[in-house]
Amino acid sequence: MTADRMIELLLDAGSFTCWDQPVRYDGADPSYAAALERARVRTGLDEAVTTGRGLLAGRPVAVVVSEFGFLGGSIGVATAERITRAVERATAERLPLVALPVSGGTRMQEGTAAFLCMVRISAAVLAHQEAGLPYLTYLRNPTMGGVFASWGTLGHLVLAEPGARLGFLGPRAHQELRGVELPAEVQRAETLAERGLIDAVVPPERLAGTVDRALAVLADPAGPAPAPAPAHTPPPTDAWESVGRSRLPGRPGTDAVLAAADPGRVELASPDVALVRALVRFGGQPAVLVGQRPGAERPFTAADLRAVRRTARIAEQLGLPLVTLVDTTGAELSAQAELEGLAVEIARCLSTLVALRTPVLSVLLGQGSGGGALALLPADRVLAAEHGWLAPLPPEGASAIMHRDGAHAAELARSQGIGAADLRTAGLVDRIIPERPDAAEEPLAFADRVAEAIASALGELTARPTERRAAERRRRNRQLGGG
Numbered sequence: 001m002t003a004d005r006m007i008e009l010l011l012d013a014g015s016f017t018c019w020d021q022p023v024r025y026d027g028a029d030p031s032y033a034a035a036l037e038r039a040r041v042r043t044g045l046d047e048a049v050t051t052g053r054g055l056l057a058g059r060p061v062a063v064v065v066s067e068f069g070f071l072g073g074s075i076g077v078a079t080a081e082r083i084t085r086a087v088e089r090a091t092a093e094r095l096p097l098v099a100l101p102v103s104g105g106t107r108m109q110e111g112t113a114a115f116l117c118m119v120r121i122s123a124a125v126l127a128h129q130e131a132g133l134p135y136l137t138y139l140r141n142p143t144m145g146g147v148f149a150s151w152g153t154l155g156h157l158v159l160a161e162p163g164a165r166l167g168f169l170g171p172r173a174h175q176e177l178r179g180v181e182l183p184a185e186v187q188r189a190e191t192l193a194e195r196g197l198i199d200a201v202v203p204p205e206r207l208a209g210t211v212d213r214a215l216a217v218l219a220d221p222a223g224p225a226p227a228p229a230p231a232h233t234p235p236p237t238d239a240w241e242s243v244g245r246s247r248l249p250g251r252p253g254t255d256a257v258l259a260a261a262d263p264g265r266v267e268l269a270s271p272d273v274a275l276v277r278a279l280v281r282f283g284g285q286p287a288v289l290v291g292q293r294p295g296a297e298r299p300f301t302a303a304d305l306r307a308v309r310r311t312a313r314i315a316e317q318l319g320l321p322l323v324t325l326v327d328t329t330g331a332e333l334s335a336q337a338e339l340e341g342l343a344v345e346i347a348r349c350l351s352t353l354v355a356l357r358t359p360v361l362s363v364l365l366g367q368g369s370g371g372g373a374l375a376l377l378p379a380d381r382v383l384a385a386e387h388g389w390l391a392p393l394p395p396e397g398a399s400a401i402m403h404r405d406g407a408h409a410a411e412l413a414r415s416q417g418i419g420a421a422d423l424r425t426a427g428l429v430d431r432i433i434p435e436r437p438d439a440a441e442e443p444l445a446f447a448d449r450v451a452e453a454i455a456s457a458l459g460e461l462t463a464r465p466t467e468r469r470a471a472e473r474r475r476r477n478r479q480l481g482g483g
Contacts, residue, residue: 001140001204002043003050003067006100010063010208011054018052019086023078032109039070048073048103051086053095057212059219062090064099066140066147073103075147076110080117083151087124096134096219098211101152105145118150125154129317134218138207139166139189139198156314157214157268157279158198159207160189166198193269196307199277200269213264214279216286218318223284225459229452234386234432239419240410242387243395245440246327246366252443253365254291254325260444260451268311275304276325277311283455285462287361288315290376291325294365300331300372305345308376309352312360321359321458324376330394331372342371349375354477359461359469363450364388364420364429366439380473381457382428384420385450386435390428391418427480431457 001009007016023046025036040046048070053062064086066073075083083099090097106115129135137155139148141164149168152158160166167187185191192198202210245251254276258265262281269277276291290311292300308324315322331342353360353376362379368390377390391398395409395418402412413419423429433453439446461469 002069003045003065003100006065006140006204007050007054007063009204010098010100010211011056011061012058015055016052016063017054018050019089020046020050020052020082021085023047023082025078028109035071035109043067043069045070047082048075048079048107049082051082053090053093056098056208056215059212059215060095061211061215062086062093062095062097064097064101066100066102068102068140071107073101073147074105074107074114075103075117076107076114077117079107080114080121083121084117084124087121087128091124091128091131091133094131094133096136096215097128099135099137099151099155100140101137101143101147102140103143103145103147103152105147115146118146121151122154125151129154129156132317132319134215134318136211136214138202138211139164141165141189144168153198156218156318157200157266159200159202159210160193160198162189162201162203164189166192196269196275196303198269200266210266214266216264217266217279217281217288218286218320220286222286222459222462223281225285225463226283226452226455228456228460229449231431234421234434237386237419237421238414239389239416239422240395240413242389242419243367243409243413245387245435246389248440250443251294251366251440252447253294253327255293256443256447257291257325257363257365257450257454258289260447274300274328275307277307280323282323282451282458285321285455285458287321287323287454287458288312288318289323289325292328292372292376294327294329294367299333300328300375301337302332302340302342302345305342305349305375308349309345312352312356316356316358319358321361321462322353322356323454323458324353324360324362324379325365326362326368326373326376326388327365328369328372329367330370331375346371346375350378353378354473357466357470359458359464361454361457361461363454364390364423365450367394369394377428378477380461380469380476381430382423383431383433383450383453383457384423384429385433385439385446386420387439388420388423389413389418390423391416426482427476
């Protein structure tokens with residue numbers, strides 16, 4: 001699609017105001033000057049991008065839109081300067097920025113000078129993000145080379161056109177340099193989404209609605225916080241019974257809690273179905289969410305944890321709370337997981353959440369097994385379902401280590417202090433969410449209670465001064481586990 005058509009699809013009719021200043025190419029050699037003139041005539045544009053501001057569902061936004069018909073959307077020095085100025089103006093005017101690149105990459109006629117301009121654009125984007133302003137990108141077909149490897153994929157939210165070719169090295173260059181053909185599916189948008197490298201594949205006609213819902217979380221202020229529900233002190237619960245209940249088919253998990261959140265959420269692609277990521281509001285309180293999906297075909301991997309850390313950094317840049325939903329059988333235990341640095345990623349996830357400058361709220365929904373659960377639990381507040389539990393290994397695994405069989409699992413579950421009430425005594429859990437009589441028998445009501453508890457806790461946390469919250473977090477972490 002042309003740049004003009006993308007602007008029509010994204011912005012409210014008649015709201016676009018162009019920011020572009022005329023460009024000059026003094027000293028361009030005759031063949032390059034002729035190519036530029038042909039591109040101007042063919043597209044009606046004087047460069048491969050157009051920039052400006054407009055309204056998206058009534059909300060002011062800045063846009064940078066590429067035109068593939070102008071020398072394949074390639075980025076020269078003047079192109080980069082136009083993009084950079086638009087990003088800087090969006091920052092000065094405190095506007096969310098939506099970039100819609102389509103490009104073969106660096107303009108070869110300008111060589112290294114143009115290539116280095118990717119640093120210029122990236123620096124401007126970083127300054128925009130550090131100002132706490134949303135930066136969203138929509139990668140069109142194709143987006144390649146330096147554009148893909150810089151400002152195209154730096155978005156807080158990275159969306160892509162269905163079937164778009166996205167990658168660093170184009171197919172012709174790959175064939176020439178490597179002597180083999182690069183399979184097309186390697187650089188397809190859907191392949192990258194499956195691996196969590198981009199956030200969602202969105203048809204152009206649905207782009208405006210998706211961006212609008214995202215900005216409702218990323219840019220709009222929070223509503224009034226709901227009043228906290230009365231504290232719940234559950235009756236004594238057998239830890240082994242909790243383990244069994246947490247594993248019941250039909251027990252509501254991350255998907256059910258998301259369904260109970262406010263309408264208008266945006267779910268993001270993840271490396272696989274074991275991880276859920278979303279922009280969401282609970283009771284009017286905006287948050288960035290990561291969750292573990294019970295019953296997934298595989299346990300948590302290093303790629304999942306890298307996606308968690310990226311999500312946490314997005315929340316921090318935008319000043320939004322991070323919500324983590326924990327319900328996992330554990331992290332992957334394999335030779336491949338060791339080679340991929342799973343343990344290192346657990347450590348990095350722990351340090352990221354401990355140091356995050358924005359509020360962190362964790363919810364122990366059900367199973368909390370091993371490092372895969374622990375990596376998501378450092379928080380300012382932790383809520384737990386009545387039958388949620390946390391253990392270094394599933395009780396059966398602990399039994400195998402202690403007794404060389406699984407027959408002592410129930411005994412160890414009761415003695416290791418893994419249940420929600422025990423975790424409150426150990427300083428991890430702040431509030432227990434009741435299950436009546438258990439979540440699998442009342443999935444909608446339970447999910448609603450979890451969503452309400454999240455909304456209340458978010459309102460409380462965001463109202464706290466940053467310094468006070470940081471000091472409380474340090475004290476909390478120092479005292480975890482007792483002793």
